Amino acid sequence: MSLSKKVAVLAMILALTIVVVNGVSARFFVEKRSLTVLNSWKMGGKHDAAIANFGLPSYGGFVIGSVVYAGQDAYGCDSFNEAFNRKSPYPKILLIDRGVCDFALKIWNGQKSGAAAVLLADNIVESLIAMDSSPQDEDPDFIDKINIPSALILHSLGDNLKKTLKRGEEVILKIDWSESIPNPDERVEYELWANTNDACGLHCDKQIDFIKTFKGTAQILEKGGYTLFRPHYIAWFCPKDLLLSKQCKTQCINQGRYCAPDPKQESEDGYNGRDVVYENLRQLCVHRVAKEKNNSWIWWDYVTDFNIRCSMKEKKYSKECAETVVGSLGLSLEKIERCIGDPDADVENEVLKAEQAFQLGQENRGVVTMFPSLIINNAQYRGKLERTAVLKAICSGFKERTEPSICLNTEIETNECLEANGGCWQEKISNITACKDTYRGRVCECPVVNGVQYKGDGYTSCKPYGPARCSMNDGGCWSETRKGLTFSACLNLETSGCRCPLGFRGDGLKCEDIDECKEKSACQCDDCKCKNIWGGYECKCSNSSLYMKEEDTCIEKISGTRSRWLFTVVVLIAIASISLGAYTFYKYHLQSYMDSEIQSILSQYIPLDSHNINQGDK
Structure with missing residues (x-):
């Protein structure tokens, strides 16, 4: 294949990817007749609006406010320096012109100015499109801070609003999205268009976070029979003329029938589109097999666990990892494999063929153009993929007064x-x-x-x-007791890990006794006899010698006769020493007593000098 043809092939594949993932050419969902000017017949009755794909739309409710124009050339790309003068008691609905900077930045600055809602007036005459954020330029934390509703309106409506406001007239506008989600009966049917690629940036991160946080709510709704959920995955086919191209081979399965984009648009590096479409198919089959067992809500557990345990970013995105997750949830791996089929076979896959049909739109529903996309009662959800916002939208899809209790109480557990x-x-x-x-x-x-x-x-x-870990089941380490003697591989002095104690060998999870005698690691002295015991050994010397363990040697014992003579001598010496000490003490004590008595008698007859002196002093 020539270089020019290779370039053309790659360009076509990438073009298909962009159309499917980013929705370049497709019809958008527009909330018909959702805007009403309440105080002016000249402005007409009801008008259309396209809800933004971020922020929090007022599903099931409405907003009434006074329209305030940001002003010509005030595109909302920077924070407004001063608050808008609003004499009306109504909340402020800020009108900003489209152009210059991203949609989300305009809405964020409008929210900071105190607006209850923001309308963007189109700067050209065209059909309405849904406003989306620009993940390559925006900080996801910044986008997540937007919590007001916003929508794009037609150029003609924007001009009429600006002209009316310029004449000094107040415009009271009602934004009504209470019927944006159809509510025909007591059950809500909804679907999520997702992708198993977790390395595509902001959109993938938001999808994963939403599934994790919404999982419990979704399972309660489905277990109670309140909702019917179905997952979908975007897939397209490779043109026949390009089936032999490297791009189609790396991005498609079943001979080019079902394709997904490479995570990093690099077919020669890391994971490719074929890996993605294969896992997409597996997750569809997980839902199908679980549904056969009447517990289709297990899909939420599988997807959540797969994202945690088999992350593409951590290079764990594999068939083996996926099968481990399947096994942990008690699903039949054999049935799932039958559902997946042979990805190399030149045949149609029933599951993915149905996905392509759903993607192209059905009846009054258009082509799926945004990723990820949530569709509730056949109407496309717009706004932030966030638990409370989505739950509110789903609850608005129930027939009036048939909402389940979860729509009123969000603090629940799933058991x-x-x-x-x-x-x-x-x-x-x-x-x-x-x-x-x-x-x-x-x-x-x-x-x-x-x-x-x-x-x-x-x-x-x-x-x-930690230090106290050994108190909990020996820290998960090996431990065994025999005949009242216990050994453990858990050491309290260490915060983690297991180490076999002295006398044992192993990895700490399993320890075996070392036979020191057999390995000749102990009791090696002459005339020594070694006996192995559990956790150690015993060593005895022949010829009545004594074994010294520290020196690993035997020393001769002192004979019995010699020991008795030595004991007698020691006793006699001790008795003699005691007698001599007693005699010396007695003699000294007696002499002292006699000297004291003699001096007492003499003092009665012979006056002492000291005695006379004392008498004279008196």
Whole structure:
């Protein structure tokens, strides 16, 4: 293939990728007749608006406010220096012209100015499109701070609003999205168009975060029969003329019938589109197999666990890792493999063929153009993929007064841990588990027990960590007791790890006794006899010698006769010493007593000098 043809092939593949993922050419969903001017017949009755794909739309509700124009050349690209003078008691609906900078930045600056909602007036005459953020330029934290509704309006409506305001007239506008989500009955049907690629930037990160946080809510709704959920994955086919190209081979399965873009648009580096479409198919089959068992909500657990355990960013995105997750959730790997089929076969895949049909639109629904996309009761959801906002939109899809209690109470638990421990790690002896029920659904996190922190992935392993870890099942290390004697591979002086004690060998999880006698590592002195015991050894010397363990040697014992004579001599010497000491003490004490008595008698007859002196003084 010539270089020019290769370039043309790559350009075509990339063009297909851009159309599918970013929605360059497709029809958008517009909220018909959702804007009403309440105080002016001249402005007409109701007008269309295209809700932004960020912020928090007022699904199931409405906003009434006074329109304030930011002014010509005030595009909202910078913070407004002064608050808008608003004499009306109504909330402020800020009108900003389109152009110069990104949609999200305009809405953010409008929100900071105190606006309750923002309308962007189109700067050209065209059909309405949905405003989306620019992930390559924007900080995701900045976009997440937008919590007001916003929409794009037609150029003609924007001009009429500006002219009316210029004449000094007040415009009271109602933004009504209470019927944006159809609500025909007591059950809501919704679907999520996703992708298993977790390395595509902001959109992938938001999708993963949403699935994690919405999982518990989704499972409660589905278990109660309130909703019917179905996952979808974007896929397209490779043109027949390009089937032999390197791009189609690396991005497609089943001979070019089903394709996905390379995570980094580099077919020669890292994961490719074929890996992505294969995992997309697996997740569709997980949902199908789980649905056959009447527990289709397991899909949320699988996707959440797969994103944690098999991350593409951590280079764990593989078939083997996926199968481990399938096994931990108790799903039939054989049925899932049958559903997936042979990705190299030149045949249609029933599951992916249906996905392509859904993607192209059905009945009154247009082509799926945004990724990720949420569709509720056949209407495309707009706004932030955030738990509370999405739940509110779903709740607005129930027939009036048939909403389940979860629509009124968001602080709930799922009780998933009651069944098979939620697929998380569990120490059955002490009944310690990593499964925790939260309003987000069950999470597998290593626990803290009696002040001891467990560490691990929460799915297959958790081990105690820290100085007190040995008090908890010997820190997960080897331990054994025989005949009242216990040895353990857990050392309290160490905060982690296991090490076999002296006399044993192994990895600390399993330790075996060392036969010091057989290995000749002890009791090597002449005339020594070695006997191995559990955790050590015994050494005895022949010829009644004594064994000295520190020196590994035998010394001769002192004979019995010699010992008796030595004992007698020692006793006699001790008696003689005691007698001599007693005699010396007696003699000294007697002499002192006699001297004292003689001096007392003489003092009665012979006056002492000191005595006379004392008498004279008196």
